[in-house]
Amino acid sequence: MLDPAFLREHLDDVSARLGTRGTDVSSELSRFMDLEGERRRLLPAVETLKRDQNASGDEVARAKKEGRDPSAIFAENKLRSGRIRELEAELSGIEEARDGLLLTLPNLPHESVPVGTSAADNVEVRRWGSPKTFDFEPRPHWDLGPALGILDFERATRMSGARFSVLMGAGARLARALINFMIDLHVREHGCTEVEPPFLVNRAALTGTGNLPKFEQDLFKIAGDWDLFLIPTAEVPLTNLHREEILDGRTLPLKYTAYTPCFRSEAGSYGADVRGLIRQHQFDKVELVTFTTPEQSHDELETLTRNAETVLERLELPYRRVLLCTGDMGFASAKTYDLEVWLPSQQTYREISSCSNTEAFQARRAGIRFRPEGTGKAQFAHTLNGSGLAVGRTLIAILENGQQKDGSVEIPAALRPYMGGMERISKN
Numbered sequence: 001m002l003d004p005a006f007l008r009e010h011l012d013d014v015s016a017r018l019g020t021r022g023t024d025v026s027s028e029l030s031r032f033m034d035l036e037g038e039r040r041r042l043l044p045a046v047e048t049l050k051r052d053q054n055a056s057g058d059e060v061a062r063a064k065k066e067g068r069d070p071s072a073i074f075a076e077n078k079l080r081s082g083r084i085r086e087l088e089a090e091l092s093g094i095e096e097a098r099d100g101l102l103l104t105l106p107n108l109p110h111e112s113v114p115v116g117t118s119a120a121d122n123v124e125v126r127r128w129g130s131p132k133t134f135d136f137e138p139r140p141h142w143d144l145g146p147a148l149g150i151l152d153f154e155r156a157t158r159m160s161g162a163r164f165s166v167l168m169g170a171g172a173r174l175a176r177a178l179i180n181f182m183i184d185l186h187v188r189e190h191g192c193t194e195v196e197p198p199f200l201v202n203r204a205a206l207t208g209t210g211n212l213p214k215f216e217q218d219l220f221k222i223a224g225d226w227d228l229f230l231i232p233t234a235e236v237p238l239t240n241l242h243r244e245e246i247l248d249g250r251t252l253p254l255k256y257t258a259y260t261p262c263f264r265s266e267a268g269s270y271g272a273d274v275r276g277l278i279r280q281h282q283f284d285k286v287e288l289v290t291f292t293t294p295e296q297s298h299d300e301l302e303t304l305t306r307n308a309e310t311v312l313e314r315l316e317l318p319y320r321r322v323l324l325c326t327g328d329m330g331f332a333s334a335k336t337y338d339l340e341v342w343l344p345s346q347q348t349y350r351e352i353s354s355c356s357n358t359e360a361f362q363a364r365r366a367g368i369r370f371r372p373e374g375t376g377k378a379q380f381a382h383t384l385n386g387s388g389l390a391v392g393r394t395l396i397a398i399l400e401n402g403q404q405k406d407g408s409v410e411i412p413a414a415l416r417p418y419m420g421g422m423e424r425i426s427k428n
Contacts, residue, residue: 116325208366
């Protein structure tokens with residue numbers, strides 16, 4: 001959520017910066033200023049009445065001391081008390097409307113983010129590895145997996161519908177190996193604390209990360225009286241670990257990692273990536289989340305992104321890092337790097353991780369603050385998140401980049417200890 005004081009005092013700047021996202025928020029900003037005007041009108045009126053109410057106690061004492069009847073003072077107090085309640089209710093309604101409006105506004109892009117309208121305006125930062133050349137026509141993963149007997153879309157469709165899959169045998173083992181490899185790397189070498197969070201969260205948690213109220217159509221909600229949702233990513237429970245807390249700034253940055261299944265309705269994406277594992281309703285992911293200070297957060301974004309890149313390098317998968325433009329960033333992000341892995345069957349790079357700095361946007365919504373030296377005035381923390389990595393997309397990249405002419409798939413050396421020494425997946 002944007003800082004209402006900053007928004008009020010820098011309205012034109014905020015409007016211009018949000019405009020670079022391709023979002024017309026003129027009506028929302030106009031409504032915000034109207035509500036702020038009403039709020040600023042009511043606040044001094046309420047404060048004056050409360051001050052008069054407090055002072056009336058001295059008047060009563062003085063009247064009694066002088067032998068005067070205080071009943072008129074009591075009557076005036078009663079009327080004033082009722083007026084205070086009326087104005088406080090009106091003020092509460094205005095603040096609720098203002099805060100509700102603020103929840104619909106996206107984050108401000110950082111000054112280092114390139115201005116653009118779509119993915120075509122994103123900026124490539126660097127590449128690692130060279131795309132592999134084949135002396136045969138490389139096959140897509142949706143052909144490789146079923147041919148090896150490790151990936152089944154038809155049975156998944158019969159039990160769950162489109163955009164689900166079943167991994168079997170070496171395929172299931174490969175996914176498990178990837179999860180364990182990624183978690184071990186982030187814990188042992190990158191200093192993260194492993195977390196096993198709930199896979200169901202409440203409305204407040206999703207509001208804190210920016211998924212609600214604007215993107216409820218993208219979520220799966222539990223039926224019945226439960227006001228719970230399946231998590232779209234472990235970013236949600238990990239960020240909410242410190243909801244409504246004041247952290248000791250001397251302990252920052254705090255770095256967490258978690259494996260979870262993720263659930264997304266993919267509303268509005270019908271027709272996009274319908275084949276294979278690219279865009280599923282249920283998928284596995286290892287997530288990275290960092291809590292830090294405003295001074296550290298953009299350095300921490302570089303670190304978090306580098307940690308995700310390390311996974312790809314250890315797996316010997318060619319990739320590139322891309323800085324997203326203002327028009328292609330997520331709602332909560334102030335700055336985002338995408339990591340895109342090379343897929344031979346498509347002869348292109350495809351997203352496998354998004355690493356974002358949300359600055360204080362999520363922390364303000366979730367009430368996450370810190371005291372810089374452990375004491376003193378609390379301020380909002382900065383939160384960062386990134387995929388480290390999406391397991392299904394990593395599995396795709398391994399199948400396609402490791403495929404052999406005979407249809408088998410070579411397993412990256414880094415994964416072989418997690419696969420019981422297996423070097424290759426072949427059809428049984």
